[in-house]
Amino acid sequence: MRAHRGEGLPVPSSWQPQDASLGVTVIGAGIVGASAALHLQRAGFDVRLIDACGPGEGCSYGNAGGISPGSIVPAATPGLLAKVPKWLMDPDGPLSVQWSYFPHAVPWLVRWIREGRMDRLKRNSAALVALNGQPFEGYRELLTASQFDDLMRVSGHLFAWRSPKPMDGIARELRERAGIAMQFLNEAELREMEPAVSPLYRSGLLLPGNGFTVNPERLVKTIAQNLVAAGGTVLRRRVLGFDCGPDGPRMLYTDCGTLPVERVVIAAGAWSTKLAAELGVKVPLAPERGYHVMADAPGVRLRMPVLDAERRFMVTPMERGLCVAGTVEIADVDAPANYARSARLWEQAKRLLPGLPEMGSTQWMGMRPSMPDSLPIIDQHRTFRNVFFAFGHGHLGMTGAPRSGRLVAELVAGRTPSIDMQPFKVDRF
Numbered sequence: 001m002r003a004h005r006g007e008g009l010p011v012p013s014s015w016q017p018q019d020a021s022l023g024v025t026v027i028g029a030g031i032v033g034a035s036a037a038l039h040l041q042r043a044g045f046d047v048r049l050i051d052a053c054g055p056g057e058g059c060s061y062g063n064a065g066g067i068s069p070g071s072i073v074p075a076a077t078p079g080l081l082a083k084v085p086k087w088l089m090d091p092d093g094p095l096s097v098q099w100s101y102f103p104h105a106v107p108w109l110v111r112w113i114r115e116g117r118m119d120r121l122k123r124n125s126a127a128l129v130a131l132n133g134q135p136f137e138g139y140r141e142l143l144t145a146s147q148f149d150d151l152m153r154v155s156g157h158l159f160a161w162r163s164p165k166p167m168d169g170i171a172r173e174l175r176e177r178a179g180i181a182m183q184f185l186n187e188a189e190l191r192e193m194e195p196a197v198s199p200l201y202r203s204g205l206l207l208p209g210n211g212f213t214v215n216p217e218r219l220v221k222t223i224a225q226n227l228v229a230a231g232g233t234v235l236r237r238r239v240l241g242f243d244c245g246p247d248g249p250r251m252l253y254t255d256c257g258t259l260p261v262e263r264v265v266i267a268a269g270a271w272s273t274k275l276a277a278e279l280g281v282k283v284p285l286a287p288e289r290g291y292h293v294m295a296d297a298p299g300v301r302l303r304m305p306v307l308d309a310e311r312r313f314m315v316t317p318m319e320r321g322l323c324v325a326g327t328v329e330i331a332d333v334d335a336p337a338n339y340a341r342s343a344r345l346w347e348q349a350k351r352l353l354p355g356l357p358e359m360g361s362t363q364w365m366g367m368r369p370s371m372p373d374s375l376p377i378i379d380q381h382r383t384f385r386n387v388f389f390a391f392g393h394g395h396l397g398m399t400g401a402p403r404s405g406r407l408v409a410e411l412v413a414g415r416t417p418s419i420d421m422q423p424f425k426v427d428r429f
């Protein structure tokens, strides 16, 4: 195994790839691709990480930064499905669909609704527990101790409701079943926990095992730098397609010419659909757009991320300011951002935290790579055995990435994966 030159990084475990002479090219330097790349390198492979932009500049750039082992509830739940029609009609609702895209979204929405059935919900939640269970331990493997202390906070998450009783529904049962620590709070306890929360909010839930990163983009860039420091390569190129032989891709077509490849990992987030289709694989992935508004807010001091549990957005105290992130908008991958959504998000956040300034200072739109069952695809191509998939992490990619990266390395190295991979198969639909 190659000497590990990343300063202070944890010593890799002793497993060897079947053929360390082969290189691996990871397409997509978001949190998933970067985590996979570093795990692959630490398993002894020569790794090249390619992205059309810089590392961490896709969906991993501006998300809410929540690291959420306690958030094990798939997006579609029976109670939530009943609210969908009302949300779709409400411009302030947390869900919208670009109507011109609606016919394309229907098959995905139908599958999504089906995944909300109780039996599937429980099964999918169990898979999320396995994947997202120990993200902080996972990040400790990808970062030095000082990088971890700089970037990560194990702070807890606070959910807030306007009703005097938390309306946690099925989530409570799923968390109890998974043994996740939680503490329900009355009005006084909620106020004591985070005094900045408006008196309109009257009950809360603390998930003490959750936390956040102070800067998701810097987190990805740091992991990519650790890869380079240990001899890996990061290339800025857009992959346009594949030159395939009978056994799989031999060459990538890129906007800067061709690149020979031996093994390929597709980790291109919401853009993975097109690349997978080039290799004959159709996946039901929807670009589920979300927005953030960031602002310097000296009047609001938060110890931890606060979530409006009914309106479904999160406010995270990050190093660039307070980040208000959320909403779901199903639209074409190439459609322009609709910043009216982020303006509404800010208005709602001011009702949660009255000390927020009148206006946010920056806004952003990102595309969650979302599967109908809220589970990513982590698998090997059925025919082209030199192709691997790692995308579809939806609302929880920052949480699931470290374990996903490890699983990719295990698959590529031909090892028995450390968790049951059945729920993450590419052909499960």
Ligand SMILES: Cc1cc2nc3c(=O)[nH]c(=O)nc-3n(C[C@H](O)[C@H](O)[C@H](O)COP(=O)(O)OP(=O)(O)OC[C@H]3O[C@@H](n4cnc5c(N)ncnc54)[C@H](O)[C@@H]3O)c2cc1C
Pocket (backbone or CB within 6 Å): 027, 028, 029, 030, 031, 032, 033, 050, 051, 052, 053, 054, 055, 056, 057, 058, 059, 060, 061, 062, 063, 064, 065, 066, 067, 068, 237, 238, 239, 240, 267, 268, 269, 270, 271, 272, 288, 289, 290, 291, 292, 325, 326, 327, 365, 366, 367, 368, 369, 390, 391, 392, 393, 394, 395, 396, 397, 398, 399, 400
């Ligand atoms: C508003 C919002 C809030 C969120 N909050 C949280 C949260 O609190 N906690 C959490 O766990 N998750 C959260 N998420 C989800 C999380 O951000 C995503 O699941 C995660 O970032 C997906 O990572 P990824 O690496 O798969 O994709 P990306 O970060 O999008 O990376 C994919 C990369 O592939 C590159 N790429 C695409 N096509 C090509 C190509 N052809 N050639 C080369 N490169 C290519 C892109 O440039 C991009 O950098 C949130 C998402 C949003 C939108």
